[in-house]
Amino acid sequence: MRAFLAKLHHWTGITAGLVLFVLALSGSILVFDDEIDGALNPHLFAVEEGAPSDLDAGLAVLRESLPDFQLAFIRLPRTPEHPVEFWSSDEPHLIAYVDAGAGKLLGMRGEKDGLVGFLKDLHIHLLMGESGHTANGIVGILVLFLLISGAVLAWRKGRFARLFKPRLRGVPLAASAFDLHRFTGTVGWALLFISALTGVMLVFYRVTAYALLLTLGGTPPSQPPAIERVEGAPSLSLEEIKDIAAREMPEAVPTWIRLPADEKSPVVVRYRHEEDPHPNGTTYGAFHPQTGKLVSSYAWEGKGTGMWLSDLKYPIHIGDFWGPAGAAIVLATGLVPIVLMGSGAYLFFRRRGFFRK
CATH class of the missing domain: 1.20.120 (Four Helix Bundle (Hemerythrin (Met), subunit A))
Structure with missing residues (x-):
């Protein structure tokens, strides 16, 4: 044997x-990866100091420079030195790097481009x-x-x-x-x-x-509920959504924003609590894109042992x-x-x- x-x-x-x-x-x-990417592509991370990040100004620059860009996700700056990343709905995703404070498009690339992407x-x-x-x-x-x-x-x-x-x-x-x-x-x-x-x-x-x-119990995140649009009402701006999201969960930091895929979908904001080991966070809030009302949420503290262990796989692995x-x-x-x-x-x-x- x-x-x-x-x-x-x-x-x-x-x-x-x-x-x-x-x-x-x-x-x-x-x-x-961050250090290598920054050294090989400094132009993508050349954020000017001083000016506060403005998502709406960044989106305006994106729309003007890349009118056909199909926006799906927004990765918020991890530090003041990082740009805003606008991710397309295409797969593999296209990523536009924008200095949202200076109102400048820094560059664009596919998620698999470059040494780090490869x-x-x-x-x-x-x-x-x-x-x-x-x-x-x-x-x-x-x-x-x-x-x-x-x-x-x-x-x-x-x-x-x-x-x-x-x-x-x-x-x-x-x-x-x-x-x-x-x-x-x-x-x-x-x-x-x-x-x-x-x-x-x-x-x-x-x-x-x-x-x-x-085996251990827990509650996985579910798809947010469908919403009803308010006829004639405009959609909230990205800055308004971000401010509402921050007020709703002041103890957490927003990391990603997922825009509605259709008329029935809410805006989904991903958060990271300081105690959450996942770098992107595992807390979510879904907001009505016109009223800003919180329609559903999922908090990392109450997800149960089984889901908590499942979510540890990524932060442990990296x-x-x-x-x-x-x-x-x-x-x-x-x-x-x-x-x-x-x-x-x-x-x-x-x-x-x-x-x-």
């Missing part, structure tokens, strides 16, 4: 290894759209199997301490590679398990969220959950599969005579 498990572990590692290497490398680089598409979709996204989840399941089977293979009674003492000198290269493989797998096991598990949850989010809700140490943790997690795949591939092919003279 142990020999069969070892073979299955080896072949699974070879099958998933290349994709895992790509995911680990791209994920480690994306820890610094790396995100590679990491999330393997450059293959939804089929690549699903393949990503399957690879994550294979990684979970590798971790569990590797732990079973490494565990031997009375030899646990040896896992933490790799022989890297004075022994044949194969012995060093074997010890390095076991040591890295042991030390980085929890990090890689958490990363793979949250990655699988992000891909198969409906199934995993349903399972958590079924490192935000861990606070200042998050970037270092994600980098360390990315290094683990690179070492495991390198040492595992060497041992696999060496046993098959690839490195013999």
Whole structure:
């Protein structure tokens, strides 16, 4: 049984290894996505200091410069140094970067354009759209199997301490590679398990969220109710919507605004509370686009244990959950599969005579 498990572990590692290497490398680089994007595209983030952001002025600039732009979402500035991002309804989305204080269009690009866009598409979709996204989840399941089977293979009674003492000198290269493989797998096991598990949850989010809700309880967000338009009444401006949203939930910060897709849809504002680990927040308010009346809301504090755990998958996966140490943790997690795949591939092919003279 142990020999069969070892073979299955080896072949699974070879099958998933290349994709895992790509995911680990791209994920480690994306820890610094904002810094890389700002360095490579400074013109998109050249916001003038002093002038307060005005969403209506920004929208006017967008309409004048890009009259055919089909606006769907607005990402509000994360800091005073960030522009307003206007996202189109097209997929992949077009993003217009606007200095809403100075009334200036800074530039436009597709969400998959540029180095950071390419790396995100590679990491999330393997450059293959939804089929690549699903393949990503399957690879994550294979990684979970590798971790569990590797732990079973490494565990031997009375030899646990040896896992933490790799022989890297004075022994044949194969012995060093074997010890390095076991040591890295042991030390980085929890990090890689958490990363793979949250990655699988992000891909198969409906199934995993349903399972958590079924077992632990909770309330998922629902679609806001349809509204009735007030005949002859104008729509509120973006600034009016933002001000109403801020007054409705003063303890939270609005992060995104979703505009109505049709005459029956409200404006949806996404919020982030300071205690919410999700970088975009998981609180929502739906407002009537003409009266500003709050027609429905969903608060992160009352969503229940199952939904709370489900929503943790993203901040844990990208490192935000861990606070200042998050970037270092994600980098360390990315290094683990690179070492495991390198040492595992060497041992696999060496046993098959690839490195013999």
